[in-house]
Amino acid sequence: MQKLLLLGDEAIAQAAIDAGMSGVYAYPGTPSTEVTEYVRSSREAREKGIVATWCANEKTAAETALGMSYAGRRTMTCMKHVGLNVAADAFINSSITGANGGIIFLVADDPSMHSSQNEQDSRFYGKFAMIPILEPSNQQEAYNMVHYGFDLSEKFQIPVMIRITTRLAHSRAGVVRKSSHEQNKVGLPENLRQFVLLPAIARKQYKMLVDNQPAFLKESEESAFNTYLPGKDKSLGIIACGLAYNYLIENFPERDIPFPVVKVQQYPLPEKHIRRLYEECDSLLVLEDGYPIVEEMVKGFLNLGKPIKGRLDGTIPRTGELNPNIVGAGLGFEQEETLDVPSLVAARPPSLCKGCSHIDSFTALNEVLEIYGRGRVFSDIGCYTLSALPPYESINSCVDMGASITMAKGAADAGLVPAIAVIGDSTFTHSGMTGLLDAVNDKSNITVIILDNSTTGMTGGQPSSALGKIEDICKGIGVDEDHIRVLKPLRKHHEENVQIMKEEIEYNGVSVVIPRRECIQTLNKRMRDKFKEKAKAAGK
Amino acid sequence: MKIDIILAGVGGQGILSIAATIGLAAVEAGLYLKQAEVHGMSQRGGDVQSHLRLSDKEIASDLIPFGKADMIISVEPMEGLRYLPYLKKDGWLITNTKPFINISNYPDEEKLMAEIKALPNHIALDADSVATELGSVKAANMVVLGAASPFISIEFEKLENAIRTLFGRKGEELVTLNLNALNTGRKFSMEAQK
Numbered sequence A: 001m002q003k004l005l006l007l008g009d010e011a012i013a014q015a016a017i018d019a020g021m022s023g024v025y026a027y028p029g030t031p032s033t034e035v036t037e038y039v040r041s042s043r044e045a046r047e048k049g050i051v052a053t054w055c056a057n058e059k060t061a062a063e064t065a066l067g068m069s070y071a072g073r074r075t076m077t078c079m080k081h082v083g084l085n086v087a088a089d090a091f092i093n094s095s096i097t098g099a100n101g102g103i104i105f106l107v108a109d110d111p112s113m114h115s116s117q118n119e120q121d122s123r124f125y126g127k128f129a130m131i132p133i134l135e136p137s138n139q140q141e142a143y144n145m146v147h148y149g150f151d152l153s154e155k156f157q158i159p160v161m162i163r164i165t166t167r168l169a170h171s172r173a174g175v176v177r178k179s180s181h182e183q184n185k186v187g188l189p190e191n192l193r194q195f196v197l198l199p200a201i202a203r204k205q206y207k208m209l210v211d212n213q214p215a216f217l218k219e220s221e222e223s224a225f226n227t228y229l230p231g232k233d234k235s236l237g238i239i240a241c242g243l244a245y246n247y248l249i250e251n252f253p254e255r256d257i258p259f260p261v262v263k264v265q266q267y268p269l270p271e272k273h274i275r276r277l278y279e280e281c282d283s284l285l286v287l288e289d290g291y292p293i294v295e296e297m298v299k300g301f302l303n304l305g306k307p308i309k310g311r312l313d314g315t316i317p318r319t320g321e322l323n324p325n326i327v328g329a330g331l332g333f334e335q336e337e338t339l340d341v342p343s344l345v346a347a348r349p350p351s352l353c354k355g356c357s358h359i360d361s362f363t364a365l366n367e368v369l370e371i372y373g374r375g376r377v378f379s380d381i382g383c384y385t386l387s388a389l390p391p392y393e394s395i396n397s398c399v400d401m402g403a404s405i406t407m408a409k410g411a412a413d414a415g416l417v418p419a420i421a422v423i424g425d426s427t428f429t430h431s432g433m434t435g436l437l438d439a440v441n442d443k444s445n446i447t448v449i450i451l452d453n454s455t456t457g458m459t460g461g462q463p464s465s466a467l468g469k470i471e472d473i474c475k476g477i478g479v480d481e482d483h484i485r486v487l488k489p490l491r492k493h494h495e496e497n498v499q500i501m502k503e504e505i506e507y508n509g510v511s512v513v514i515p516r517r518e519c520i521q522t523l524n525k526r527m528r529d530k531f532k533e534k535a536k537a538a539g540k
Numbered sequence B: 001m002k003i004d005i006i007l008a009g010v011g012g013q014g015i016l017s018i019a020a021t022i023g024l025a026a027v028e029a030g031l032y033l034k035q036a037e038v039h040g041m042s043q044r045g046g047d048v049q050s051h052l053r054l055s056d057k058e059i060a061s062d063l064i065p066f067g068k069a070d071m072i073i074s075v076e077p078m079e080g081l082r083y084l085p086y087l088k089k090d091g092w093l094i095t096n097t098k099p100f101i102n103i104s105n106y107p108d109e110e111k112l113m114a115e116i117k118a119l120p121n122h123i124a125l126d127a128d129s130v131a132t133e134l135g136s137v138k139a140a141n142m143v144v145l146g147a148a149s150p151f152i153s154i155e156f157e158k159l160e161n162a163i164r165t166l167f168g169r170k171g172e173e174l175v176t177l178n179l180n181a182l183n184t185g186r187k188f189s190m191e192a193q194k
Helices: A008-018 A033-041 A043-047 A058-070 A081-097 A122-129 A139-156 A199-211 A213-222 A244-250 A271-280 A293-299 A324-330 A357-372 A383-388 A403-413 A425-441 A470-477 A491-506 A520-539 B015-028 B077-082 B109-117 B127-134 B137-151 B156-168 B172-193
Strands: A003-007 A021-026 A051-054 A074-080 A103-109 A160-165 A171-176 A227-229 A237-241 A261-264 A284-287 A419-424 A446-451 A484-487 A511-515 B002-010 B032-036 B047-055 B069-074 B087-096 B122-125
Touching: A003 A008, A003 A139, A003 B015, A008 A021, A008 A033, A008 A103, A008 A139, A008 A160, A008 A171, A021 A033, A021 A058, A033 A051, A033 A074, A051 A058, A058 A074, A058 A081, A058 A103, A074 A081, A074 A139, A081 A103, A081 A122, A081 A199, A103 A122, A103 A139, A122 A160, A122 A293, A139 A160, A139 A171, A139 A213, A171 B015, A199 A213, A213 A271, A227 A271, A237 A244, A237 A271, A237 A293, A244 A261, A244 A284, A244 A324, A261 A271, A284 A293, A284 A324, A357 A383, A357 A446, A357 A491, A357 A511, A383 A419, A403 A419, A403 A425, A403 A446, A419 A425, A425 A446, A425 A470, A446 A491, A470 A484, A470 A511, A484 A491, A491 A511, B002 B015, B002 B077, B015 B032, B015 B047, B015 B137, B015 B156, B047 B077, B069 B077, B069 B137, B077 B087, B077 B109, B087 B137, B109 B122, B122 B137, B122 B172, B127 B137, B127 B172, B137 B156, B137 B172, B156 B172
Parallel strands: A021 A051, A021 A074, A074 A103, A103 A160, A237 A261, A237 A284, A419 A446, A446 A511, A484 A511, B002 B069, B069 B087, B087 B122
Antiparallel strands: A003 A171, A171 B032, A227 A261, B002 B047, B032 B047
């Protein structure tokens, strides 16, 4: 079969196409974005009629996928770890409804917070929902697990989570494709009440989920993805989850690990293997990327048995992504001295692009803020969050998608004047609209600045659900039309823009200011494509 | 055979094209490969790096351990130095000397060059000027790759083929430009070692 050089994300996307998926639904979020991007740009997916949609947010995406599963077809929904917080209601309840067509929740965690506000571990969610979790250690396994995941989901009529991390999502390696699976035909669930979570039905469904736990465990214990690797030196037994196994191997170039190892890639945790390891060895070391969930489970609250080492006892640092050196140090291997970074090397934080419309918006806002003083701007998640850094230092919060508007409202209720929210167009339709409704209903004194660059910029320019709709949405929610002001963030309009912002901040009530200019990256790309097309046409 | 390479630069400078070129050549050579990239926030003008590992045996970790990289290929002089903890004591630094200045506290260029020259094994060249002379500054990354090519034990022809494959869709002009860039970089490096 053909060998492709794919990112972990892309391997998952290709596998889903090959495994007969009929639709993928997602909201962009690093490091999960490339899964849906890949399906959207795949000619094969297009020819097969596979739906690949950027949704308004992760919750709408997950629910749409669940609807497709109801109709009997295979589907996937993709999100970053914090995206699962948004989709959590759908996610947890989907474990009670169960599945009809196979459904996979692909969740990409970001330990070390390369592009995120926390490093929460999605395996907790999977355990919470009581569903099987798959955690690949390389791109080929990621590919294989999608095939297996769909089969598993249909076998037990249960959603399956595939949990990856940034390192696998954004690392490339050779992947061999398997033969493909036809798409399922549309077919209703056998029991037409399966998805009706009225208490009386939900109780039955929930009992089924609980009753299925031993079957999930058996599946996990018999799975080829969970293996017990014998070793002669029983002073230590190692549990290596997902990618951690690679870092372990890296410390033994000849692959001759003297200790017994349990390689864990499927949950529920394979009790049989873990128990054997515990019985055979004097102590255990748990290696896992993310939170110490397995370590906590094995150690137990009272920590009564043999020594269990890992992130909780400091053998491995409590926070941050693993790497070969951290694992080596955890094994007690001396780490060689390395060259130092010369002291003159300066930090180079990310910054707003040259020509970015946000630069003009924040320059204007900062001038207005001179009147009132700093500390009054609640922001959101997107490129504009970079305005927290010099030279702007305009914003004072960044918490979760949509929190700018609601936090501004809370601060206004507390008596803070002015209270200003700054939110991007895509973030506004993701989770800002309901907060704006709260503010309108309460006649709160806030100004919402919707920075409209007509795209989802930070993740690479995916289409924005808000495109062409913002004023109508604000009007529909009940914002006074006279206080919805659109402006063009360009240096030549600076004085006028400062004036408009000032007027709306001074207005006592809900006002919306919309600085609108296309993202410089998507504009450049559009121009390049246009130029290429013209050149092509001229060539013919 | 096993080569571990750190690629360094600033978001948007084309280190992923270097990675893709070496990657394609490695696949043609039948080697195993792992390449960890940086996507997302840092791509906005921040420092970016990529870990590229090639081997005739299966590769375990996507990340190169500290002190184990055979070389750092950098398209920017300060960025190459940022990853020195990854470099073997006798590893090579192959770097562009043209700074990319988008921060106010960029270090003194002479001091920067002194740090580079203090390394036992280094190749430093102004890839921007070379590429501009060849037709476009955009090929600077391929000049740097060319300079690194003598240290990468993959047949040079395979790197050339990779460029043909990668840039083929974008027209013959770009293919020629990048091939010239690769060859010029390589020649510089061979001369420098004489």
